[in-house]
Each structure stands twice: as C-alpha cells, then as structure tokens.
Amino acid sequence: MDLTWVEISESALAHNLKTFRKLVGKDVVLAPAVKANAYGHGLLECARIFEKNGADYLCVNALFEAVVLREAGIKIPLLIIGYTPLSDLADLPTNTELVVYNLETVETLGKIGKKVGIHLKIETGNHRQGIELTDLPDFIRQLQQHPNLILKGVSTHFANLEDRINHEYALYQLKEFNKAVHELERSGHAPHYRHCANTAAAILLPEAHFNFVRTGIGNYGLWPSEKTEMAAKRANIGIDLKPALTWKTVVAQIKEVKKGALVGYGCTHEMPYNGRIAVLPVGYYDGFVRLLSSRGSVLIHGKKAPVIGRVCMNMIMADVTDIPNVKLEDEVVLIGKQKNEEISAEAIGEQSQTINYEVTTRINERIPRIVK
Ligand SMILES: Cc1ncc(COP(=O)(O)O)c(C=O)c1O
Incomplete structure (x- = not known):
C-alpha cells in the first residue's frame, strides 16, 4: 500500500482538451505542455490520455522527457521547448522537433546532418529565450547552409498575460512577433506553424492562436490566474475547466x-x-x-x-x-x-x-x- 498517491481523472483531462479544441477550432494544432512531469500530474499518464483524445503534438521541456515518451510508444510529434545541450543534439528521438534560439544550436544540428524540424523562438519582450529581431537575418543565412534543418515553426512566449487585466504588453509582443513572421516571409522562409499561445492566450486572445497553441495549465483543469479567470468571465468566454x-x-x-x-x-x-x-x-x-x-x-x-x-x-x-x-x-x-x-x-x-x-x-x- 502506498503512503501517499495522486489520482488523475482521465475524464477531466479529456474534457479540458476538448474544451481547448472547441475554443481554437479543428484546424489549429493542439500541443499540450507535459513538461515538469505534466505539471505534476504524471508525464506518461497524461501524454497517453492527451494522445488518445486528439492532441496533435506534445510540448516537453527537455530531451529526457522526449526519450521517455518515445520509448513508451507515444507516436505524435514532440516539441522540446527548453534548452537542449549541443552535446545531446545527436540524440533527438524520431519525430522530435525543437525550439531554437542560438546560432550554435543551428550550426551543431546542421553538421549532424540528420533531418530535424526546428521552430525559431523570437524575443518579443519576455527576455528569457529568443532571437532578437535584428539577429534574424543571421539565422536565416545559417539555415540556408543546412538543408537538413526544416524550418517548421516560428514562436514566442508572453510575459505577463496572466498577471494583467489590461493586455497592452501582450499585444505589443504580438506586434513584434508579427514583424518577425513578415521578415521570414519576405526572405522566402515562412514556416508553416506560428505559435505563441499559452493557456491564457488560448482563452483570451484569439488573434494569438495562429495555427498552433501550447496550452499547459488549462489542460489540467487549472486557471493560469484569478485575473485570467475574471477576464474570461468579463468577456463572456464561458469555459469550464475541470481540475484533474x-x-x-x-x-x-x-x-x-x-x-x-x-x-x-x-x-x-x-x-x-x-x-x-x-x-x-x-x-x-x-x-x-x-x-x-x-x-x-x-x-x-x-x-x-x-x-x-x-x-x-x-x-x-x-x-x-x-x-x-x-x-x-x-x-x-x-x-x-x-x-x-x-x-x-x-x-x-x-x-x-x-x-x-x-x-x-x-x-x-x-x-x-x-x-x-
Ligand atoms: C514556452 C512555453 N509555452 C507554453 C507554456 C504553457 O503555459 P501555460 O501553462 O500558462 O498554459 C509554457 C509554460 O510555462 C512555456 O514555457
């Protein structure tokens, strides 16, 4: 007998995923974040439930999580959104893409020679991961030299959407993101996927859905913050999340x-x-x-x-x-x-x-x- 255990409701996880599907529509890629042991809910357990219930991708933080999921038979594409050390880039499991924001990563991956899908991460105001707009041409040049790197997506991440009722800063970030997208389009390297929506953006900012959303906490039935919940109520966005x-x-x-x-x-x-x-x-x-x-x-x-x-x-x-x-x-x-x-x-x-x-x-x- 276990002294302590965590019960996860499959029906709640399925319900929450369906809620996001309804919110973003059938043509938008749903890529639930299962990093950090699926927000403590159990990496494999949740990945299996999300895959079974129509998730298109899964977002993990690190390579080891991608390896665990592939070895356990998860089939849908995986996107690593954290940092992958240069020395580990040769070990990416099949159908595993990664977010890229360092030229060193592009160069190392390029030399490895394996085909790999990458998603550029753009710095728009979070000052965490991301490529400065002014550095984007260097990345484009590097990518041109490595045809094995398939530019699948361009992304960014909001800094304070869940901390504010007023979404001015997020809208500024969205503008900066769109500039990067236009720059990529102009250079003839427009990737198919564009993504920046976390849970709060999926709920509150339809213009941030593009064609790919990376919802995390909402999939587990939790609101990103009281402010997000209040803003959704005010905007008459009636969504019912079930804690799992x-x-x-x-x-x-x-x-x-x-x-x-x-x-x-x-x-x-x-x-x-x-x-x-x-x-x-x-x-x-x-x-x-x-x-x-x-x-x-x-x-x-x-x-x-x-x-x-x-x-x-x-x-x-x-x-x-x-x-x-x-x-x-x-x-x-x-x-x-x-x-x-x-x-x-x-x-x-x-x-x-x-x-x-x-x-x-x-x-x-x-x-x-x-x-x-
Ligand atoms: C890059 C990135 N995308 C998406 C998410 C999901 O965010 P949330 O759990 O607020 O939906 C996170 C979570 O921290 C993240 O770091």
Missing part, C-alpha cells in the same frame, strides 16, 4: 493530546484544548511545503482539519478534534475534493506564497500517479 488531480494519503496515527501540549518541531503549536490529532505520512519531501506549517489544512471525512505545528520531512500533524470517529488509515485528501469540501491548488498556493503551477509540479515524482 487529487492528492491523497492516509492517517498513520491518532493521538489524544492534552491542553497545553506542544506539537511538533520547535514546539510551535500549543494545544488550546484537550483534543485529538492525526499524524499523516507526508511532508516537505513529498511536496507538502514547510510554508504550510500551522497554515494549511487537509480533508478528513469531508471536513477541513488544520495542519498544526511545523511540516516535517515525512510527516504532518492535523487537528481532528472536531471530526468524530477518525480512524487509523482513513483516507485524507491533501489537494482536491472530499464530499462537499475542497482544497484547491490555488488555495494552497496562497497559503504558501506561490502559484498553482508550483503547487502541483512540486509533488514528488516518486509518488504514484493513478489514472481513474
């Missing part, structure tokens, strides 16, 4: 604790009454972060039980004084729904000073993902 992940554990010990007893490392929690606590076998090693000490809560018997004292490496303590009949090995929900209560990734994000993206991706990869 439930993180569970079991009660490992029940303990009667007297008023005044000190709970956990640092003796930070003093029991305010004679009560009962449940010890749960998860801790910060598993991804239940220490910032949730005396802040977070868990669900037992459909009720919220506050986390008391410090989160330990492998254990936490919850106050179950108000929840009758809690027994050893009763099921506990750490993220998700139980009866009528819910602890969302967003709520945990707020309690631990981060965002839902980080909450789900930090769930330790070793914890089993079970598709339900």
